Amino acid sequence: MSPTTDAASTEVEAAETEAATKNLVFVAAERLFALHGFQNVSVRDITAAAGVNLASVNYHFGSKDALLFDIFKRRTAELNRERAKMLHEANDRHDGNPPLREVLAALLTPPLRWLAPDHERRISLQFVIRARSEGTDEIRNVLKTDVSHLRRFSDALLRARPDLSPEDVYWRLHFTLGMLHNNRFAEFDRLNVLSEGQTSEADVVGLLERMLDFAEAGFNA
Amino acid sequence: MSPTTDAASTEVEAAETEAATKNLVFVAAERLFALHGFQNVSVRDITAAAGVNLASVNYHFGSKDALLFDIFKRRTAELNRERAKMLHEANDRHDGNPPLREVLAALLTPPLRWLAPDHERRISLQFVIRARSEGTDEIRNVLKTDVSHLRRFSDALLRARPDLSPEDVYWRLHFTLGMLHNNRFAEFDRLNVLSEGQTSEADVVGLLERMLDFAEAGFNA
DNA sequence: GCCAAATTCGAACGGTCGTAAGACTTCCCC
DNA sequence: GGGGAAGTCTTACGACCGTTCGAATTTGGC
Numbered sequence: 087m088s089p090t091t092d093a094a095s096t097e098v099e100a101a102e103t104e105a106a107t108k109n110l111v112f113v114a115a116e117r118l119f120a121l122h123g124f125q126n127v128s129v130r131d132i133t134a135a136a137g138v139n140l141a142s143v144n145y146h147f148g149s150k151d152a153l154l155f156d157i158f159k160r161r162t163a164e165l166n167r168e169r170a171k172m173l174h175e176a177n178d179r180h181d182g183n184p185p186l187r188e189v190l191a192a193l194l195t196p197p198l199r200w201l202a203p204d205h206e207r208r209i210s211l212q213f214v215i216r217a218r219s220e221g222t223d224e225i226r227n228v229l230k231t232d233v234s235h236l237r238r239f240s241d242a243l244l245r246a247r248p249d250l251s252p253e254d255v256y257w258r259l260h261f262t263l264g265m266l267h268n269n270r271f272a273e274f275d276r277l278n279v280l281s282e283g284q285t286s287e288a289d290v291v292g293l294l295e296r297m298l299d300f301a302e303a304g305f306n307a
Numbered sequence: 308m309s310p311t312t313d314a315a316s317t318e319v320e321a322a323e324t325e326a327a328t329k330n331l332v333f334v335a336a337e338r339l340f341a342l343h344g345f346q347n348v349s350v351r352d353i354t355a356a357a358g359v360n361l362a363s364v365n366y367h368f369g370s371k372d373a374l375l376f377d378i379f380k381r382r383t384a385e386l387n388r389e390r391a392k393m394l395h396e397a398n399d400r401h402d403g404n405p406p407l408r409e410v411l412a413a414l415l416t417p418p419l420r421w422l423a424p425d426h427e428r429r430i431s432l433q434f435v436i437r438a439r440s441e442g443t444d445e446i447r448n449v450l451k452t453d454v455s456h457l458r459r460f461s462d463a464l465l466r467a468r469p470d471l472s473p474e475d476v477y478w479r480l481h482f483t484l485g486m487l488h489n490n491r492f493a494e495f496d497r498l499n500v501l502s503e504g505q506t507s508e509a510d511v512v513g514l515l516e517r518m519l520d521f522a523e524a525g526f527n528a
Numbered sequence: 529g530c531c532a533a534a535t536t537c538g539a540a541c542g543g544t545c546g547t548a549a550g551a552c553t554t555c556c557c558c
Numbered sequence: 559g560g561g562g563a564a565g566t567c568t569t570a571c572g573a574c575c576g577t578t579c580g581a582a583t584t585t586g587g588c
Binding site for chain 4 (some may be wrong): 537549554558
């Protein structure tokens with residue numbers, strides 16, 4: 087095996103030139119976790135898929151739990167960075183008071199973009215969705231404790247619809263996030279069977295429009 | 308230990324007088340699975356919580372997987388029976404063409420009722436939601452294959468809104484189910500932190516109204 | 529080209545898991 | 559009240575798990 091394969095050099099993260107092995111483990115683990123769930127994937131599965139030694143996970147990440155947390159932190163940070171950027175741009179366009187639909191678009195567009203069939207982060211989104219509900223206690227604690235990112239959106243929604251009670255806004259944000267987190271492969275498959283092939287999640291632009299239409303109308307109820 | 312405790316006689320299922328041990332295992336397993344997830348609960352945890360022998364799970368259910376599947380089958384059957392009854396009654400009231408909101412109510416009311424703090428099936432609903440995404444391959448296969456119950460609702464929705472394209476109806480049903488499946492304890496906790504205590508899931512009647520308002524408006528978008 | 533640090537490797541340890549075998553006890557019907 | 563079925567109990571097997579250790583190897587600075 088050559089120390090730096092072509093696959094690794096294309097997969098490498100932009101900023102830092104970390105050890106190739108660490109990235110191989112990271113990518114393989116993310117994929118396997120996303121496809122089969124955290125508990126159903128062993129360290130041996132990961133290292134075998136990555137083509138590295140069994141001890142690599144503990145050497146580079148400390149433990150299997152820490153590896154999961156590492157992936158989760160990086161991907162959620164990426165996702166929230168894209169969301170914050172879109173929300174910031176919407177604020178700039180509307181003197182700090184963007185309309186409802188643009189706030190919702192800033193929340194939903196990044197993950198929906200990741201969902202595109204040829205998108206580099208397609209599997210990452212599935213990972214994040216799974217880790218949210220199947221993750222370790224540490225992840226669950228972060229989700230419950232750190233709501234700072236979400237608060238930016240709830241604030242924007244409160245400003246966009248000052249006529250609504252805060253209670254209504256929080257619940258409707260909750261509903262919207264529920265719609266989003268339901269975008270798992272298995273759910274798409276189920277929907278596809280039900281609709282007998284009339285629904286295609288490949289058209290993520292169309293799906294985003296549908297979600298925005300639904301959520302916006304829900305907020306305006 | 309007396310062979311038939313008071314707790315067991317109140318927990319016993321209506322129709323059949325099954326072995327007390329089997330019911331103890333069933334109830335304990337459902338609770339632990341709902342609270343901690345299937346993979347995080349061992350057969351030893353279950354039998355210890357139920358106060359029965361370790362071998363009881365395999366003797367009465369065959370295997371741990373079969374136990375999970377058994378609970379899942381019974382609870383989803385109960386849930387779908389209640390839903391079908393409500394849909395049937397709505398059909399009777401409106402000559403087979405109930406309005407949109409009543410169809411959605413038939414879909415959402417049973418699980419929301421189960422969510423009430425003092426409801427006997429509160430933990431069962433959490434179990435079902437978890438089993439949907441964390442279950443075994445067998446459960447996942449049933450979910451994907453058997454959409455007959457869901458089809459009754461998609462048909463009713465198509466009839467209630469014949470102006471909408473089937474594609475729209477299927478997607479909006481998908482969104483509505485996403486809202487519903489997001490009703491996990493952890494998500495309520497998160498929302499409660501975000502809203503600083505302004506949201507209370509204890510008021511399930513109010514929550515049902517909120518969900519119906521949101522979903523109905525989404526369908527009418 | 530050498531040495532120390534970083535990394536990789538093979539191997540194994542301690543633990544937990546689901547499951548099964550076999551002895552034992554309880555229950556029920558004749 | 560005797561006998562067979564149903565249920566319970568103890569015990570342990572075999573498999574897989576995450577993690578660790580010490581040796582071997584590679585890497586990078588001088």
